[in-house]
Amino acid sequence: MNFGMKKVSLIFALTAIFGSLQVLVTMDNSNAQMGxxxxxxxxxxxxxxxxxxxxxxxxxxxxxxxLSCQQLLSELTDYKKAGDYWASQVNIPHYASRAEGYYASAERRRTAYLKNCL
CATH class of the missing domain: 1.20.5 (Single alpha-helices involved in coiled-coils or other helix-helix interfaces)
Structure with missing residues (x-):
């Protein structure tokens, strides 16, 4: 292979590599923009x-x-029971989140009861 042919092959290879890199950069920019x-x-x-x-x-x-003190106690009990029910449904993963929500509501009522009624 003579020097001229090597030069053409090298230029062709570099052009192919550059073209591939340009496509990759364009795809990366497109993906980054979409991301x-x-x-x-x-x-x-x-x-x-x-x-x-x-x-x-x-x-x-x-x-x-x-709420009155009696209503606070009533709702506290209701939310606690609802939390216990959903917590007992152990085979369904997102039910634990429901139980946690009911327990949090019960806790907010307990806090209000302790603050306002005792």
Whole structure:
């Protein structure tokens, strides 16, 4: 193989490598942009969910503050029973989250009862 042929082969190989790298960089940029768009959307959903949770907790706190001591005890018992029920459903994974939510609601009522009624 003469020098001219080696030079052409090298140029062809470098062109192919550069073209491949250019395609990879374009794909990476495209994937990064799509990934950023998805991340922005997920962050937006996270913010909305966080706002909804905070709003729900504020509304629940308003409700709790309007209850009498007897009503607090009654709701505390009801939420505790509901938590016990969902906690007993051990074969279904997301039911533990439900139980935890009911227990948290019962705890908020217990705290209000201890603060306001004793």
């Amino acid at each position: 950023q768009e998805i991340l922005n959307e997920v962050n937006g959903l996270y913010d909305e969910a966080n706002d909804l949770i905070n709003y729900t907790l504020q509304e629940e706190q308003k409700h709790i503050s309007s």
